[in-house]
Every structure is written in C-alpha cells, then in structure tokens.
Amino acid sequence: MKDINKKTGLARAKDIYNHRSKRARELKAEGKKVIGYFCCFPPVEIMTALDFLPLRLLGDMDEPITVADGYLPTVMCIFYRSTFDLGMKGRFDFIDGFIGAHACDGAERTSYIWSNYIKTPCNFFLDLPHVDKGEAVSYFKGQLNYLKETIEGLAGKKLDIESLKEAISLHNKQRQLVRELYYLRKPDPPLINGSEVLQVMISIMMIPAEEGNALIQEVIDEVKTRQDIPDKKNGRLLVWGSLIDNIKFTDLIESSGLNIIIEDTATGTRPFWHDIEETEDPLDGVARHYLQEVKCPRTFAETDTSYKEDLENRYSYLKDFAKYWKVNGVFGNIIRNCDIHGYEIPAVKDYLESLGLPVLIIEQDYSTASLEPLRTRFQAFAETIG
Amino acid sequence: MFYAGLDIGSTITKVLIKNERKVCTTVIKPTGAEHRRLANEIMDEALRKLNLTTANISYIVATGYGRINVPFADKQVTEITCHMRGINWLFPSVKTIIDIGGQDSKGIKVDNGKLVNFVMNDKCAAGTGRFLEVISDLLGVKLDDIGEISLQSTRPTNISSICTVFAEQETLLQLSKGTSIEDILAGIHRASASRIHSMVKKIKIEKDVAITGGGAKNIGLCKALEERVGFPVIVPPEPLITGALGAALIASEETKKISKEELIEKQLKRRWEAVTFFDEKPTKG
The missing domain is CATH 3.40.50.11890 (Rossmann fold)
Structure with missing residues (x-):
C-alpha cells in the first residue's frame, strides 16, 4: 500500500x-x-x-x-x-x-x-x-x-x-475490527476518546476497505500501548440518534465532563455491529443484513405486543450496550428536523429511564457556529450524573 | 476562611463572598459589552469591602454564561447546579426552580439537595429578561417599573405570540388601538409566564417552587407565573445572587476535598486578569 x-x-x-x-x-x-x-x-x-x-x-x-x-x-x-x-x-x-x-x-x-x-x-x-x-x-x-x-x-x-464473497469477507473483517476498537473504550477512563474514534470512523468510510482495515489495526495497536489516555470523567456516555460527523461537537461534549463510550448512530455502531452472513447467493445475506441488522428507527421492527414488550424488542440492544460499556448517561442527539429520530424520542427515553439511565435530548442545528450554547447543557448533565 | 462565588451572567455579574457561617458581602454590577471583561474589578470591589486580598480567598468558583475562561477561578460549575445549591441552602423544601435570566430561562429539579433534571429555553428570547427589556423600551417605561404597572391592569390584553419580534408588533397594534399600558403589560407578563411555564412543565413542576434570576425581581411576572402554576411561589430576598451563593457553597466544599498544599498550588495558578471568553483554555470543569 x-x-x-x-x-x-x-x-x-x-x-x-x-x-x-x-x-x-x-x-x-x-x-x-x-x-x-x-x-x-x-x-x-x-x-x-x-x-x-x-x-x-x-x-x-x-x-x-x-x-x-x-x-x-x-x-x-x-x-x-x-x-x-x-x-x-x-x-x-x-x-x-x-x-x-x-x-x-x-x-x-x-x-x-x-x-x-x-x-x-x-x-x-x-x-x-x-x-x-x-x-x-x-x-x-x-x-x-x-x-x-x-x-x-x-x-x-x-x-x-x-469477488462479491471476497468483498463481503473483507468488509466483515472491517466490522470485526471496528468492534475490537470499541472494546478499547470499556475501561474507565476509555483508552481512546470519542473524537479519535470519530476520526477513525469517518476515515474508513473515505478509503478502500483494505486500507481501512489496516488503519483500524494500526490504531488498535497504537491505542493499546499508549500512555496519554483520556482523563477520567463523571459521565460515561452512550450517544443515540442522528449522526455526528464533526469532532468540534465531540470535543465540546468531552470537554464538559463526559467521555463518549459508544455511539448508536449512523457513523458509529450501526453499519458495523453485525457481520453479513455467508449465504449461497451472497445477495441474500447482504439483503438481510442491511434490512434487518442495521438498527435505525427508519425501519419499523414491528411487534404485536404490549408497549413494554415492544420497547424491549426494539431497544434491548441499547440495554446490552449500556451494561457492557458501563455507561451512566445517554445523549439523544437529534439533528433538527430529523423526524426519524425525533418521533422515537418519547419511547426511547421511556425505555432508557426505566433502566435508571438519565437521558439528555438536544435538537441541534448541524452547525459548528451554534455549538457553544450547548456547553451549559452538557456540563449540567455531567453535574447531574456526578 | 473565605470562599467566593462569581456568577457572570449575560446581563449582570454577581460576586458573593462568604465564610463558614454567613454571607459576608455581595456585589452586583451590569455585565455589559466591556464590563464582562472586568469581572476581576468587580471581584476586587467585593474584596475591598471586606478589607481582604486575593490571598485570603481559599477557593473561587465561577459560574454563569461567562464562566468558561476566568483566569482566577479554581473551578467552573454551570449556573444550573449553582442556582440549585443556592436555593437549596436558602429553602431546603424547594423542589422546582424557575430561573429567569437576561438571555435564557431554565427549569431546575432538585431532589435531596441533588440536581436531578433541567430544561433550558432554545435559541429564542421569548420567556427571558430580554423579552421584557424589548417591550419596556418600546413602551418607554423603565424595566424596574413594568411589574408594578402591570398589576394595575383591569382588563389584561391577549398577547398571543410566543416570538419577541411578533409580540413587539402586537404591542404596537394594541397601542394604536388605544389599549392602556397597564393592560398591555399584564398581557406581556402573561405571555411570558405561559412560555416559561410550558417549558418548565416538561420536567414536572412540584412544590415548593422558587423563582430566581432577574425575572424574579418583576412582581408582575411572578404573579403571572403563580397564576399559571396554581399555588404560591417562593421568591428569595435577592433573587440575583442565588447562583453566586451556590458557587460559594461549592467553593467551601471543594476546599475540604483537597489538601492544604494542593490548595496553595491552585491559588498560585490564579492570574488576576480580565475575563476572556471562548478563545482561551477553559477553567478546569
């Protein structure tokens, strides 16, 4: 290369x-x-x-x-x-x-x-x-x-x-590497901060998969042995919702007493959390993966059950995330006018609060110019956790 | 030992110095375009009043919109936590705080002296002090007087809008219709109270309720809010100072958390300079 x-x-x-x-x-x-x-x-x-x-x-x-x-x-x-x-x-x-x-x-x-x-x-x-x-x-x-x-x-x-099968296994390898990278955020403080992870995630979406895989591997090796890990902070944060693609935003969050631990967003876990199954016609596995395993509220995971069971069905993966990564707060990030995530707020908030997790919802303007006024909200949220 | 709380709001800067037992002094000055840089002078003024020097202050906590880069603060804490602490110290029974500041308003929930939830107005002046400032300017009435005047209203007008600019237009319309200033102001206070109430409702309003910030100095607004809430609300004797009080309370707590050596080290790091805003390294949060 x-x-x-x-x-x-x-x-x-x-x-x-x-x-x-x-x-x-x-x-x-x-x-x-x-x-x-x-x-x-x-x-x-x-x-x-x-x-x-x-x-x-x-x-x-x-x-x-x-x-x-x-x-x-x-x-x-x-x-x-x-x-x-x-x-x-x-x-x-x-x-x-x-x-x-x-x-x-x-x-x-x-x-x-x-x-x-x-x-x-x-x-x-x-x-x-x-x-x-x-x-x-x-x-x-x-x-x-x-x-x-x-x-x-x-x-x-x-x-x-x-070649399709090869490409699937190459991208599955990428998914596995992304998960490995995320596991490095389990310790308190995490070994890698949210802005660094975001830079890696954006990068691998901009370069060929083999180069991306090599990059994540390098980052994993580097982070495992590094001395300058992030500071320990009050909050270990799960980010749920619309995507974040600018480190000025993650920097703001992480300078307000919170460490970002895991992101259930379209630039975070969602494209990477499940491997594509190897099927005889590879397109079967591909179709099922993108439709069923990329978790986004844009796809209705219908259930004919009670409200409580429905919530469990749709969001239990968030409970697993929260438990495994030991998060103590959730930031619900809504890009203004994102109906997909906006309409989901009452239910997801209900579910997370029933698990004892405080939730901060912010509808933001997708503009770095309007970030600073959010500082007080993040800092006060960190103070409620601490 | 003395502890200081410095609350640099968007409109007013407040300093409070206390010792173990009581509040020793407070200074309240406009923040203004240039004055905000001079928060250190306001701090100096408070020290002079007590014949103290900077070295006498064990710990300084900065709060408010200007808290980010205070070169002589030992810690920065949000005004949300500080108002909560201040009110909790004054009125331990309070569970819901409504803070009406110059450029924002907030609802704060307290449980056993702990901050449990909060809500803030989005980017809009409606429901903040700025809204009342605009209207009092328009009517040519002093901001300090609008509350009292509104209480004399017999038929409060309906200001329906929730936007400052539109409310301004509605006010002009009412004026041209010959509506009295009393009735217009009563309508304005109701509109403002309704806006604040619907925001704070999101975190569930529970008894007792206290109002802080500049807005609490306006009797018309307090009455209108009381009407909305449905029961009497508590207004502290000096509602502007609860944030700085909370900051000073946190300062005294922080002092106990660290050793004498660490404390001295912190004090040596203080730079007695003007406050800058967002372009420098933040005070450690």
Whole structure:
C-alpha cells in the first residue's frame, strides 16, 4: 500500500478526516472509479467487488448552507441539506457514481434532486422498505439487483460471485475490527476518546476497505500501548440518534465532563455491529443484513405486543450496550428536523429511564457556529450524573 | 476562611463572598459589552469591602454564561447546579426552580439537595429578561417599573405570540388601538409566564417552587407565573445572587476535598486578569 505522507494510526486517521476526499482523488488519478453513497444502506460490498471506491457522502458542519436552500425546503433535515449544498458547490465533483437511498424521506428527496441538478455520470436510487420481514426482504434483494446492474454498466464488467464473497469477507473483517476498537473504550477512563474514534470512523468510510482495515489495526495497536489516555470523567456516555460527523461537537461534549463510550448512530455502531452472513447467493445475506441488522428507527421492527414488550424488542440492544460499556448517561442527539429520530424520542427515553439511565435530548442545528450554547447543557448533565 | 462565588451572567455579574457561617458581602454590577471583561474589578470591589486580598480567598468558583475562561477561578460549575445549591441552602423544601435570566430561562429539579433534571429555553428570547427589556423600551417605561404597572391592569390584553419580534408588533397594534399600558403589560407578563411555564412543565413542576434570576425581581411576572402554576411561589430576598451563593457553597466544599498544599498550588495558578471568553483554555470543569 502506498502511503504518501507516511503517517500511521491515529495521525493518519486525523489526516484523512481533515482531507476527506484526498485519497479518493489520488486513487481516481490512478484510474479507480469512485461511488458516493448516502447513509448506511447502499451495500459497500457490491461496490468494492466491482473495484469501486465506496465513499460515504457527508455534510459539513463548518460550511454555511447557501445554495441548497434554493432547492430544498428549510424545514427539512439540515444534514441532507448540507450534503446537497456541498454537492452543488462541487465538493464531490470527482465521483463517478451516486447512490441515493430511501434511508429517510429527507435522503429520498435529496437523492432525486441530486440526480437532477448534480451531474454525476451514473445515478441510482436504492429503494428500501420500511419493514424488515417476509416479502420486504425479497423486494429489497430485487432492488439490490437493480443497483448491481446499474453499476455493472459503470464498471464495464459483470459482478462475479467470488469477488462479491471476497468483498463481503473483507468488509466483515472491517466490522470485526471496528468492534475490537470499541472494546478499547470499556475501561474507565476509555483508552481512546470519542473524537479519535470519530476520526477513525469517518476515515474508513473515505478509503478502500483494505486500507481501512489496516488503519483500524494500526490504531488498535497504537491505542493499546499508549500512555496519554483520556482523563477520567463523571459521565460515561452512550450517544443515540442522528449522526455526528464533526469532532468540534465531540470535543465540546468531552470537554464538559463526559467521555463518549459508544455511539448508536449512523457513523458509529450501526453499519458495523453485525457481520453479513455467508449465504449461497451472497445477495441474500447482504439483503438481510442491511434490512434487518442495521438498527435505525427508519425501519419499523414491528411487534404485536404490549408497549413494554415492544420497547424491549426494539431497544434491548441499547440495554446490552449500556451494561457492557458501563455507561451512566445517554445523549439523544437529534439533528433538527430529523423526524426519524425525533418521533422515537418519547419511547426511547421511556425505555432508557426505566433502566435508571438519565437521558439528555438536544435538537441541534448541524452547525459548528451554534455549538457553544450547548456547553451549559452538557456540563449540567455531567453535574447531574456526578 | 473565605470562599467566593462569581456568577457572570449575560446581563449582570454577581460576586458573593462568604465564610463558614454567613454571607459576608455581595456585589452586583451590569455585565455589559466591556464590563464582562472586568469581572476581576468587580471581584476586587467585593474584596475591598471586606478589607481582604486575593490571598485570603481559599477557593473561587465561577459560574454563569461567562464562566468558561476566568483566569482566577479554581473551578467552573454551570449556573444550573449553582442556582440549585443556592436555593437549596436558602429553602431546603424547594423542589422546582424557575430561573429567569437576561438571555435564557431554565427549569431546575432538585431532589435531596441533588440536581436531578433541567430544561433550558432554545435559541429564542421569548420567556427571558430580554423579552421584557424589548417591550419596556418600546413602551418607554423603565424595566424596574413594568411589574408594578402591570398589576394595575383591569382588563389584561391577549398577547398571543410566543416570538419577541411578533409580540413587539402586537404591542404596537394594541397601542394604536388605544389599549392602556397597564393592560398591555399584564398581557406581556402573561405571555411570558405561559412560555416559561410550558417549558418548565416538561420536567414536572412540584412544590415548593422558587423563582430566581432577574425575572424574579418583576412582581408582575411572578404573579403571572403563580397564576399559571396554581399555588404560591417562593421568591428569595435577592433573587440575583442565588447562583453566586451556590458557587460559594461549592467553593467551601471543594476546599475540604483537597489538601492544604494542593490548595496553595491552585491559588498560585490564579492570574488576576480580565475575563476572556471562548478563545482561551477553559477553567478546569
């Protein structure tokens, strides 16, 4: 592997985090094609198997939204407005393909508008059912076939089963490494802080899977033997909700008397917590994984039971997280106008408080300029825990 | 031994110095655009009143919106915890605190002297002191007088809006209709109380309820809130100072937690300089 600046581990992650498209542009210059995708539902395995670099499309909390508001209503999720804004400003002008997804209504709307206004050469919209059982799985598998056919056209070759299987095991390896990294946060204080983990997580979504795997391994080795671990703090925090993709936010939280221990978000555990099962037709395993195992309130895990059982059914994984990582508080992060997570608040809060966990809910503006006023809330929350 | 609490609010800066038994002195000054930098002078003033020097103060806790970078504070604690501690010391029976500050308002829940829950207004001036300031300016009445004036109202007008800018427009409309200032102000206080009440309701209002902050100095607002809450509320004799009092109480507790050597080391680190805001290293939280 060629690494031009020769940085390794955390320093490399920081570098990739700061220059997110740098590696993609380098690879593009070497002839590799890049596919940008929305949220954690388009299967990266299919892209990797066809020799594409999958690149997660994110917004930028540092960049004021100036262009997107002419295309998308301001009552919509600010994260997707920001992502689209960057697209309109040419931030992703190097990508060869764009895969939008019905992750939520905001993502769907943005996907269509993206293919209309941003001239990415190849566009695909991945439909994703809201339920996760029965025919929904076969329907979703059908959609994955359409996705495959579309990007086969861009690749100029057919997807062969063996490369897909290899890609699945490569990405499963990544999932295992991410979990290993998260286990390093179990001690008190954790061996690695939330901002460092975020830098690693963002990085692996911007570079090829093999390089990502090598990076996580380097970080794990570095962190295990490091001396300068984070300070012990009052709060050990579980972050639940909309994604966080800027370390200014995690820095603010962690300078307010809280250590971030685990994130149940779309840039945290969600894409990585379960491996894809090896099935005879690999697409079966892929379809089931993305529909059933990527935990996001956008998919209804229906139950015909009592409210209490329903909560248990939907959120018991949060109880397991809280127990294993010994968290003593939960931050419910809602990006303003994120209906998917917003509507979930009463239930998730009920459930977590019944476990004796204090919950802090903040609806934030996805802008670093408006972060500082949140400091008092985080610090006071830490003081209630302490 | 003396302990100091310094509460740099968005509008007013308060200093309180106490010893083991009682509050020795308090100083209350506007924060202002430049004055906030001069929190050290306000601190000096308090010390002069007691004939003390900085070295006599065992521990200094900074709180309030300006707490982040106080070069002479030994610790920073949020105003939420500090108001809670201050009120709990004054009125141990209080379970719900409504703090109405210059630029924000908060609901605070106390249980056995511990902070258990809180809620703060989002980015909006409605339901804060700033809202009342804007309206009193518009009506040409002194802020200190609007509460008393509103009590003389016979037919309070309905100010429906929850937005400061729109409320301003509604006020102008009422003025042009010939509505009396008393009735307009009564409506304004009701609108403000309703906004604050619906926010604090989220953390469940339990008896006893105390009101703190500048808003508590406004009798019209307190009465309107009492009406909303449905039972009498407690207003401390000096509602501006409860945050600084809580900070001083925490200061005396912190002193006991650490050794004499550590204390001296902390005191040597204090820099007697103006307070800066967010561009420097924060005081250790």
